[in-house]
Amino acid sequence: xxxxxxxxxxxxxxxxxxxxxxxxxxxxxxxxxxxxxxxxxxxxxxxxxxxxxxxxxxxxxxxxxxxxxxxxxxxxxxxxxxxxxxxxxxxxxxxxxxxxxxxxxxxxxxxxxxxxxxxxxxxxxxxxxxxxxxxxxxxxxxxxxxxxxxxxxxxxxxxxxxxxxxxxxxxxxxxxxxxxxxxxxxxxxxxxxxxxxxxxxxxxxxxxxxxxxxxxxxxxxxxxxxxxxxxxxxxxxxxxxxxxxxxxxxxxxxxxxxxxxxxxxxxxxxxxxxxxxxxxxxxxxxxxxxxxxxxxxxxxxxxxxxxxxxxxxxxxxxxxxxxxxxxxxxxxxxxxxxxxxxxxxxxxxxxxxxxxxxxxxxxxxxxxxxxxxxxxxxxxxxxxxxxxxxxxxxxxxxxxxxxxxxxxxxxxxxxxxxxxxxxxxxxxxxxxxxxxxxxxxxxxxxxxxxxxxxxxxxxxxxxxxxxxxxxxxxxxxxxxxxxxxxxxxxxxxxxxxxxxxxxxxxxxxxxxx
Numbered sequence: 283x284x285x286x287x288x289x290x291x292x293x294x295x296x297x298x299x300x301x302x303x304x305x306x307x308x309x310x311x312x313x314x315x316x317x318x319x320x321x322x323x324x325x326x327x328x329x330x331x332x333x334x335x336x337x338x339x340x341x342x343x344x345x346x347x348x349x350x351x352x353x354x355x356x357x358x359x360x361x362x363x364x365x366x367x368x369x370x371x372x373x374x375x376x377x378x379x380x381x382x383x384x385x386x387x388x389x390x391x392x393x394x395x396x397x398x399x400x401x402x403x404x405x406x407x408x409x410x411x412x413x414x415x416x417x418x419x420x421x422x423x424x425x426x427x428x429x430x431x432x433x434x435x436x437x438x439x440x441x442x443x444x445x446x447x448x449x450x451x452x453x454x455x456x457x458x459x460x461x462x463x464x465x466x467x468x469x470x471x472x473x474x475x476x477x478x479x480x481x482x483x484x485x486x487x488x489x490x491x492x493x494x495x496x497x498x499x500x501x502x503x504x505x506x507x508x509x510x511x512x513x514x515x516x517x518x519x520x521x522x523x524x525x526x527x528x529x530x531x532x533x534x535x536x537x538x539x540x541x542x543x544x545x546x547x548x549x550x551x552x553x554x555x556x557x558x559x560x561x562x563x564x565x566x567x568x569x570x571x572x573x574x575x576x577x578x579x580x581x582x583x584x585x586x587x588x589x590x591x592x593x594x595x596x597x598x599x600x601x602x603x604x605x606x607x608x609x610x611x612x613x614x615x616x617x618x619x620x621x622x623x624x625x626x627x628x629x630x631x632x633x634x635x636x637x638x639x640x641x642x643x644x645x646x647x648x649x650x651x652x653x654x655x656x657x658x659x660x661x662x663x664x665x666x667x668x669x670x671x672x673x674x675x676x677x678x679x680x681x682x683x684x685x686x687x688x689x690x691x692x693x694x695x696x697x698x699x700x701x702x703x704x705x706x707x708x709x710x711x712x713x714x715x716x717x718x719x720x721x722x723x724x725x726x727x728x729x730x731x732x733x734x735x736x737x738x739x740x741x742x743x744x745x746x747x748x749x750x751x752x753x754x755x756x757x758x759x760x761x762x763x764x765x766x767x768x769x770x771x772x773x774x775x776x777x778x779x780x781x782x783x784x785x786x787x788x789x790x791x792x793x794x795x
Contacts (some may be wrong), residue, residue, distance in 0.1 A: 290609040293668045294540055296685070300742050302326065302667065303541060315534060315545045322742060323663070325693030325723060327548075330662050331527055333690060334550045336788050337575050337795070338525050338655075345523035345552065346516055350504025352529060353485065356495050361632035362503050362625065363596070364496075369476035370534075371444060371452055377468035384452050384474045387461050388440050392433045393611050399429050441593030449474040479532045481545075497531035502654065504528075505553045506625040509650075510637055513555075520639055520650055521564065523554040527659065539610055541660045548659040555639070555650040558623065564653045565600050565620040571795075572616060572655050573604060578794040579688045581669045587612060597624030606665045615665055616657035623649040666691060670743065685743035686766055690791040695722040695782055696746040697739045703728050711750045714760070714775060722782055740765055746782060 297303040302323035306316040319327050339347045359365050371384040402425060407414045420426055436459070443451040453474045462469050480499050486492030498504065505524045512524050527550045534545050541547075556564045569588070576586055584607075591601040600620040605612040626637045626649050638647040670687045689695070698715050700707035708728060718724045725744060727735050732749060739747050749761040754775070762781060763770045773781060784790065 286609050286611070289668070289671075290540075293609060293664075293671055296671055296683070296741070297323070297540075297667065300685070315543065317541050317544065322693040326666070326687070326691060326743075327659060327663055329691040329693070330666065331548075331550065331659060333579075333788060333791070334575075334657070334659075334662075335525070335527065337792055338523075338550075338552050341792070342523065344518065344521065345525055345554075346512060346518070347525045348505065348508055348512060349528060350501065350508060350526060352498050352531075353495055354498060354503065354507070356493065357632050358503050358507060358629075359480065359496055359499075361628040362506075363628070364480060364499055365478075368480060368499060369478050371449060371474050372477045373453065373456065373474045374472040375463040375466070375468050376470040376472060378463045378466040380463060380465060382463075384449075384456060385440060385444065387456060388436060388452075388459070390464075391459055391461050392436055395429050395433050396611070399426050402426050402429075438592055445593050447476075449476070479534065481531045481533050499532050500530050500656075501526050501528045501549045501551050502553060502625070502656070505551070506629055506637075506652075507633075509555070509626060510635075513639065520641065521554060521556045521560070523552050525550075525552040527551075539608075541664050542608065542610075542613065544660060549656060550659050550662075551654065551656040553621075554653045554655075556653060557641070558648060558651045561620045561622070561651040561653055562600070565618065568653055568655055569602060569604075569618050572618060572657075574795040575792075576604065576606075576616075578791055579666070579691070580794075581666070581688070585669065586615075589614070595619070597621050606661075608665065609668050613661075615661050616655065619654045619656070621652040621654050623651050625652060626650065682737060682740055684740040684765065687743040687745075688791070689745040689786045690788055692743050692745050692786070693723065694725040694742070694744045695786045696748055696778075697725040697727050697735070697744045698748045699732055699735050699750065700728050701732060701749055701751040705752060706755060707750050707752070710754055714748060714750065714778065718779065718782070721779060722786065736763060736768075745785060748778065 300322060301320040304318045304320050305312040306318050307313050335347070339345050372381055373384045373387070374381050399420075402423065403416060403419065406419050406423070407416070436455070439455060440452065443449070443455070450473070453471060456471060457469070460469060481497040482494055483497060484492040485495045505526055508524070512518065513522070527548065529546060530549050531546055534543055554564060554568065573586065573588075577583055586607075587605050589603045589605050591603070594601055598619050599622055602618050603614040604616040604618070606615040630637045630649070637649065639650050640647050666687060667685075670685050672684055672686055674682050674684055676682060696718065698711045698718070700711040711726065711728070715724055715726050725739070727738070729735070730738075736747055743765075745765045747763040747765070749763070751761065754760050758775050759772050760775055760778070761770050762773050762778070
């Protein structure tokens with residue numbers, strides 16, 4: 283656990299030092315759980331968004347995109363259930379005066395038990411060496427099975443209590459497990475209460491005539507209310523999908539873990555409309571497709587797992603999370619949900635407008651079912667960034683900090699470095715920059731010794747460094763250095779574009795799916 287915390291601190295520090303993420307309004311001591319994406323961060327975020335959009339929209343003939351507004355008619359949120367049911371179970375500690383999400387306290391307790399399982403696995407792997415079979419060990423070791431049974435029992439009870447709105451039992455569970463305030467160790471808890479997470483605001487010319495509206499807590503409803511508009515104007519046939527990326531807002535009381543849980547965040551969602559009765563096969567298909575998308579980035583299959591929901595939302599008949607191994611453990615990265623026909627029927631009822639699909643093959647109207655894929659762009663950013671940040675021991679006894687971002691996502695694809703700031707080398711370097719920048723985001727750096735510049739670009743995540751030296755003036759060649767291997771190779775200037783493209787092209791990466 284201490285090692286994880288240490289890695290997380292390095293992530294926070296590196297994100298600021300290398301221009302990825304800043305605390306919002308930092309000169310005024312910041313605003314809790316609100317962050318700004320800096321010059322490198324905004325590029326990485328854009329590249330992740332583009333990678334998702336290419337895979338989700340452009341590679342599917344039956345999926346289109348929209349960009350719905352943040353402000354929507356307030357009845358939207360009544361129909362969706364957010365006005366009445368978009369709550370978090372909160373509990374206060376009477377001694378520390380700190381407020382916590384009750385379910386998160388219980389989940390963190392279970393995460394500590396999971397840490398004990400991981401310790402058992404590590405010890406056994408060391409004891410048995412190459413003969414160690416992790417899957418068999420997890421399935422047969424008595425101590426591990428006991429730990430896992432305890433986790434399952436706790437989470438199952440919590441899920442049922444929350445589903446039944448039995449908040450007294452949630453508090454009782456916290457007391458039975460002797461869960462203490464993480465800051466003070468106090469076990470003096472208040473009752474558990476529900477707290478609505480939506481941000482309210484007013485729209486109108488004056489206070490007397492203004493209307494209460496909300497900043498959207500999710501992007502999905504903008505898709506549902508536009509279902510018929512898109513279907514008719516796009517002449518879409520079932521099955522088809524509507525995708526969207528955009529900001530959502532939640533008044534998180536217990537926002538924490540850097541950009542993992544924020545009050546203002548960005549979602550990448552796709553709602554896939556299917557014929558009733560086929561939702562199970564589409565749900566399974568999208569689970570497989572979405573995991574392949576994640577694995578295409580090469581961040582290690584061992585860092586992903588599915589978590590099937592025991593407690594389902596009232597509108598769902600199946601739900602699973604793709605969890606990622608963040609520096610603070612496995613947490614939700616993406617959700618895949620079979621939402622049935624709840625959303626369209628709810629908006630039909632509240633709007634009085636028909637939201638059905640006419641199936642020409644069956645010559646009848648029906649309300650489509652929906653399979654949703656929803657990923658937090660900020661969480662994906664954190665997964666990529668934290669997984670890529672590494673400390674490497676080198677053969678000469680030194681270490682280097684390197685940000686091994688997937689090259690397709692890196693903010694800058696190459697840095698052009700003149701060996702010295704004279705003798706015509708900067709001019710050649712600038713010519714290379716002017717040629718490459720039409721196809722790639724390229725960085726120019728002429729300050730400090732070239733070795734320092736290499737280290738700087740390693741830490742910033744740039745896949746290639748291109749060094750222009752005195753020989754370049756004679757042979758029109760440069761030295762290209764690869765971030766991950768530190769290998770250096772002499773190549774023709776005219777070949778640079780093809781060399782870089784081979785490593786960073788979206789097509790190359792997505793074809794891994």
